[in-house]
Amino acid sequence: MQRRALIFSAVAALPWAGQAQTQTWPAKPIRLIVPFPPGGTTDVVTRLIAAELTRSLGQSVVVDNKPGAGTVLGVDLAAKSPADGHTLVTVANSFCVNQTLVKNLPYDGQRDLRPVGLMGMSEHVLATHPGSGLKTVADLIAAAKKQPGKLSYASFGAGTSAHISGAMLEAQAGIEMIHVPYKGQAPALNDLIGGQVTVMFGNWPEFRQHVQSGKLVALGMATAKRSPLAPQIPTLTEQGLAIESNSWNGILTRSGTPDAVVQRLNLEINKALQAPAVVQAFADGGIVSLAGTSERFAAFIRSETDKYAQVIRKAGITAES
Template sequence: MQHFPTRIFPRVIALAMLFTVSTVCAQTAYPTKPVRVIVTFAPGGVTDIATRIIAPRFGEGLGQAVVVENRAGAGGVIGADAVAKSAPDGYTLLSAFDNFASSPYLYKSTPYDPIRDFVPISLLVRSRPVIVVNPKLGANSFEDFIRVAKAKGSALNYASAGGGTSSHLIAELLKMTAGIEPTAVHYKGGAPAITDVLGGQVEMMVATISIALPHVRSGKLTALAVTSASRTALLPGVPAVGEFYPGFDAQSWIGFLAPAGTPREIIARVNAELRRAIASPDVKSKLEAQGFEIVGTSPEAFGEWIRNESTKWSRVIRDRRITVE
C-alpha cells in the first residue's frame, strides 16, 4: 500500500477549501453588471408595460440596474431568438408573452425550440381574457351568444389583435369547443380591434381585461365570459367559459426565461428576486390595475406550464390549419 507524506494533506485541504470558497464567491457575486431583459414586442404593449413595472424593484433586489430592451418583430420570434443565442450567464433574460409557446407552430422558420433552448425562471402574472360583444348583437349572456353564433354561422365576425395572437387562438379554441364558426377579422393590435367592436363594424372579440374593462363598465360592451376555468375577481359577475365547457382554460400570461445552460444558482437567484418584486405592494397594485393576477411560480412549475401550453396550442393550430406568414 502506497503512503503519501503527511505534509501533503494540509496543502490538499487548503486547496479544496480555496476551491470551495472560490465557487461560492462566483455564485454569490452575480450580478456584477446590469441585467438586460428582452421584451419581444413594441413599447406600450402589455408585455412591455408589465416588464417595466417589475424591472425597478427587481433591479433593487439584484443590486444592479435592469435594462428593458424592446426587440419586436415576427410575433416575438426575433427577440426570443436573440435571447436563445445569448451567453447563458444570467445577464440576458427574456420576458415572454403567452404566444411564446405557440410561435414555433405558427411560424415555419422559428429558429429555436421554446423548451430545449430556454430555462424557465418564473410564470409571473396571468390575465383572463374576456369575450365581449357589441350590445347591438342582442346577446346578453354567454348562452345567448352561442345560440346567435350558431344561427349566424360565418356571417358573424370576430375581431382579433392579429393573426396568431392569443385573441385569435383563443377564439379558434372556442370555435372548436362550442361548434361555432364566426369569421376572423385581424387587426394590427388590440386597440384598433376593440375600436371596431365598439363601433359595431365587428360583433365580438376575445380581449384582454385591461383593454375591455373600461368599456364594459361604461356599458358600451357586454362581457359574456372570461376564457378561463374559473371566474376573476375583476369581473365577479361574469361566468367562466369553463363553467359551460369543463376543461376549457385559456389565459394570457407573462413569464421570464433564460438561455439554456444558465447555472441553476443564477436561475434560483433571479426567481427569488422576481417573486419578491411582484409581491411588493407597489408593484402588485400596479400590475393588478392592468388586469393581471400575481402568480410567481417555481422554475419547475413554469416549465410544466409551458409544456402544457405548447401541447394545447399546437393542437388548435394544427386542427384549425392556422398559419402566419
C-alpha cells in the same frame, strides 16, 4: 414573513462558486425584451417587475418592446443573445403555442431558452362593441350562422391565446368568422372599441373599464366558474361553450446562462412580486401572482405546450386561420 424567510434561505443555499458568479453579475444594464407592443398586460407586468429588479440588482433593467411575427421576432433575439444573463425575454401563452403552430421556428424553445420565473396571469373575457347589437353568446352564434364568414374576431397575433380561443369558439359553436391578428392587445382593443372587429377574447384588466363604461359589452368570462373579479358576468361554460382562456407571462433567458445567475434572477423576481407597489398594482388590475421556482416554470411550459398542441391539432388551427 415565512415566505421571505424561505427566499433568503434559498440564497444561503447557493454554492460558493455560484455566489462568486453572482458577485460579478450583472456587470452592465440588463435588456428585457417584450415581444409585444407597449400597453398590454404583459408589457405592464414586465415594467413593474423591471422597476423592482433595477432597484434590487443595482443595474438598469431596460424594457425593449420588439413585437412581430406572433412574438417570434422578440423571442428569437433572446434565443441568439449571449448566455450571460444580460438579455431576458418575457413570454406568454404564444411561446408554447408557437412550438406547434409555427413551422420552421428560428429557435428551439426547449434547447435555446431557459425558464427563469413566472410573473402573473389574467383571466379572459369575450367582448364585443355596443354597435354589434350582441348581448349573449347565443346572439353571437345566431348572427354568425346568418352571415357565415362575415363577423370577425381579433387577437393579439397569430398563435396567441386569443387566436386559439377564437378558433375554439368557431369549432364548438359550428360557426365561421374572420380572424384578424394584431401586433398586441392594445391595437386590437382599440379596433374592437371602434367597431372594426366584432368580438375578441382579451385580458379582463384592460377590458374592465371599457365594459364598466359601456364602450364594450361582455358576452362571457372564459373561466371555469364565475370570476370573483366579475361575478355579474356569466361564464362561457354556463352558455354552452367549454372554453377556458387566460394570459400568463414569465421570463426566460438564453440556455447556458450560469445556474447561479438563473437562481439569483428567480429569487429577485419572486421578491419583486412581493413588493408593495407590485402587489397593489396586481390587486387593482385583477392580475394573479404566479411566484415559484424556475423548475416549476419549466414544468408549466411543458404542460402548456402539450395542452395547446392537442387543441391546435384537433381543431386544425393554422397560423393563417
